[in-house]
Structures are given as structure tokens and as C-alpha cells.
Amino acid sequence: MAGKILVTGGTGYIGSHTVVELIEQGFETVIVDDLSNSSVDVLDNIEKITGVRPAFEQFNISDTIKTEACFQKYADISAIVHFAAFKAVGESVQKPLEYYHNNLVSLLNLLNCQLKYKVDNIVFSSSCTVYGQPDVLPVTESTPRKDAESPYGNTKRVSEDILSDTIKAHPQIKGIALRYFNPIGAHPSALIGELPLGVPQNLVPFITQSAAGVRGPLSVFGNDYNTPDGSAIRDYINVVDLAKAHVIAIERLLDNKHKNNFEIFNLGTGNGLSVLEIVNAFIKSTGVNFNYKIVDRRAGDVEKIWADTTFANNELGWKAETSIEDTLISAWEWEKRMRGLS
Numbered sequence: 001m002a003g004k005i006l007v008t009g010g011t012g013y014i015g016s017h018t019v020v021e022l023i024e025q026g027f028e029t030v031i032v033d034d035l036s037n038s039s040v041d042v043l044d045n046i047e048k049i050t051g052v053r054p055a056f057e058q059f060n061i062s063d064t065i066k067t068e069a070c071f072q073k074y075a076d077i078s079a080i081v082h083f084a085a086f087k088a089v090g091e092s093v094q095k096p097l098e099y100y101h102n103n104l105v106s107l108l109n110l111l112n113c114q115l116k117y118k119v120d121n122i123v124f125s126s127s128c129t130v131y132g133q134p135d136v137l138p139v140t141e142s143t144p145r146k147d148a149e150s151p152y153g154n155t156k157r158v159s160e161d162i163l164s165d166t167i168k169a170h171p172q173i174k175g176i177a178l179r180y181f182n183p184i185g186a187h188p189s190a191l192i193g194e195l196p197l198g199v200p201q202n203l204v205p206f207i208t209q210s211a212a213g214v215r216g217p218l219s220v221f222g223n224d225y226n227t228p229d230g231s232a233i234r235d236y237i238n239v240v241d242l243a244k245a246h247v248i249a250i251e252r253l254l255d256n257k258h259k260n261n262f263e264i265f266n267l268g269t270g271n272g273l274s275v276l277e278i279v280n281a282f283i284k285s286t287g288v289n290f291n292y293k294i295v296d297r298r299a300g301d302v303e304k305i306w307a308d309t310t311f312a313n314n315e316l317g318w319k320a321e322t323s324i325e326d327t328l329i330s331a332w333e334w335e336k337r338m339r340g341l342s
């Protein structure tokens with residue numbers, strides 16, 4: 001057994017895919033999730049894919065006492081992957097205190113327990129949101145961070161600082177922050193995927209629901225950006241490729257291959273695609289049509305961003321592998337399974 005990994009938010013979208021990859025690489029996993037944005041059924045599907053049912057604890061990590069009890073119960077944890085957070089950008093503007101409390105107190109509780117129970121390694125879910133609209137593209141890890149557009153974005157920026165300061169003061173702790181670009185798609189088994197609550201705010205879940213007839217036409221937010229087709233550009237990264245990077249990051253920490261005690265990596269494909277390119281790629285790769293209309297820009301959206309992934313490629317030996325076509329097909333297969341469509 002390669003070690004026991006505590007995965008917070010492990011029944012969520014990216015967490016569940018990462019648990020699968022960790023198990024497949026021989027790690028034992030303990031999931032902590034309060035199920036505020038996921039379902040306990042995910043455990044069954046992880047078991048169907050891997051043949052292994054992860055240990056599961058349902059509680060909120062901003063609860064200090066329960067978090068501490070968990071570290072006492074699992075005394076042999078070698079590393080943490082910390083996914084648990086609220087992530088809806090728009091909602092964070094309406095409910096900033098809930099976002100700051102949930103996302104920051106959780107991290108503080110984990111770090112305090114790491115010190116107390118001598119769990120030295122943590123991998124943290126950060127986001128390309130910390131770059132805002134960068135002045136120079138593609139963005140490297142040393143591209144300056146900008147003031148966050150939302151309380152959600154600010155929790156990621158502040159979390160990175162909390163990690164960095166804690167690691168500086170307590171060099172026994174080692175951390176890797178992974179800045180995800182736009183994770184999309186689902187496991188090729190279609191057994192796990194993204195479960196948006198209500199109307200999806202993100203592009204690909206809206207497209208698959210629209211194609212499934214659950215939603216009306218996609219609103220394309222803006223066609224007057226300074227981009228080749230006028231729609232905004234993002235770096236869409238396959239969720240399984242993304243999950244694999246977490247296993248590599250854990251191994252890097254456990255094998256002492258890290259070069260600094262706190263490291264940051266961009267996780268994207270390195271290619272920017274516009275909204276209209278995604279629309280067309282979806283129709284072409286799945287053969288399923290859906291309607292869209294051009295509407296005004298969405299407040300707070302950046303025009304274009306994509307990653308320079310050289311650092312992750314060279315240092316982690318990691319590269320996004322799945323094509324956008326296969327990724328969009330996986331998203332569609334997942335949507336169909338959710339809706340009982342053939």
C-alpha cells in the first residue's frame with residue numbers, strides 16, 4: 001500500500017475522480033465530505049470503478065472538533081488532498097461570509113491538525129481565478145496574481161497565502177497548490193461526473209443539459225471580445241487528466257522530490273478555446289445538436305486566459321492527454337446516464 005490519503009471534498013466532482021486515480025495507484029483513501037454539494041451514491045460508483053470502497057466520514061471541516069476527531073481516528077494519514085470548498089462564483093458575491101467561513105476556516109482547521117498530528121503533506125485546489133485577466137498570455141506560475149473578482153476567488157488567493165505563510169513558519173509541512181484552469185468532462189465509465197445543483201453556471205454542464213432537453217438554448221455570453229471569433233477563451237482541462245496530476249503531486253511530496261516546501265503548478269492543456277469553438281466541437285464530436293443564442297457579456301468574466309504548462313510538464317512529468325473531442329463525449333455520456341437517455 002502506497003499510503004493513506006485524506007481527501008476532503010472527495011465525493012465532489014474533481015475529488016471523486018482523484019480518489020479513483022489514487023486507489024488505482026495503490027493508495028488507501030479516506031474521504032471527508034459534508035455532502036453539501038455531492039451525493040453519498042458517489043461512493044458506490046467509485047467502488048464499481050475501482051473495486052474498492054473508500055473510507056468515508058461525513059462532516060463539515062470548518063467544525064474544529066470533528067476535524068480533530070478525524071485526525072485522531074485515522075492516525076496514519078500520510079497526506080491530504082484538500083478539495084472541500086464552496087465554488088459558485090456568483091453565489092459568493094451574495095454570501096461572502098459563508099464563503100470566507102467555509103473555505104478559510106476549513107483550511108485553518110486542517111493546517112492546525114497537520115501540525116498537531118504530524119501530517120506533513122498537503123495538496124491544495126487553487127484556481128486560475130487568482131490571475132484575473134492577465135496582461136500577458138499564456139500565464140506562468142509567476143504571472144502576478146490580481147485582485148480577485150469575487151469573494152470565491154479571494155478565498156483561493158488568501159488560501160494560497162495561508163499555506164505559504166504556514167509552511168514558511170513550519171518547514172516540516174510541505175504543500176503543493178494546483179491552479180486548475182477549466183475542468184470539464186467525466187470518467188470514461190460515465191459512473192462519476194459533475195453534478196451541478198440547479199441551473200448550471202458553467203459552460204459544459206449547460207451545454208450537455210441543453211442537448212439533453214433539460215434546458216433551453218445556451219446563452220453565449222458575448223461575441224464582441226477581442227478574440228478571433230469574438231467569444232471568450234478558456235483552457236478546458238479533462239477532469240481525469242487533472243485527477244492524475246494530484247496523484248503525481250502526492251508522490252512528489254511523499255518521495256521528497258519537491259524542490260521547495262511550497263510549490264505552485266498550473267494545470268491546463270496550454271491551449272485556449274473559445275465558447276463557440278466548444279459549441280462546435282461538442283456538436284461535431286457527439287453528433288448532437290442544440291441551440292444557442294448570443295447575449296451580453298457576463299459580469300465579472302475575463303476575456304481570455306490559458307495556461308503555460310511548462311512547469312508542470314517538466315517538474316511533474318504531467319501533461320494533459322485527452323482530446324477536447326473525447327472530453328466532450330465523456331461529458332455527454334455522463335449527462336445521458338444521469339438522464340436515463342440511451
Ligand code: NAD
Nearest residue numbers: 009012013014033034035036037038060061084085125127
Ligand atoms: P464540488 O463542489 O463538486 O466538490 C467539493 C466538495 O466539497 C463537495 O462534495 C462538497 O460537498 C464538499 N464540501 C464543501 N465544503 C465542505 C466543508 N466545509 N466540509 C466538508 N465538505 C465540504 O467542487 P469541485 O468542482 O470538485 O471543486 C473541488 C475544488 O477545486 C474546490 O476547492 C474548488 O474551489 C476547486 N476548483 C474547482 C474548479 C472547477 O471549475 N470545478 C476550478 C478551479 C478550482
Ligand code: WQD
Nearest residue numbers: 089127129182201202203206219220221232234275298301
Ligand atoms: C466558461 C466560458 C463564459 C456559461 C469558472 C470560475 C473559475 C473556475 C472555473 C473555480 C466563459 C462562457 C458560460 C454559459 C457562456 N472555477 N459561458 N454561457 O467563468 O471561466 O470559470 O469556473 O475556481 O473561478 O469563474 O467558467 O464554465 O462558467 O465559463 O457563454 O451559460 O463560457 O462566459 O467565457 P469560467 P464557465
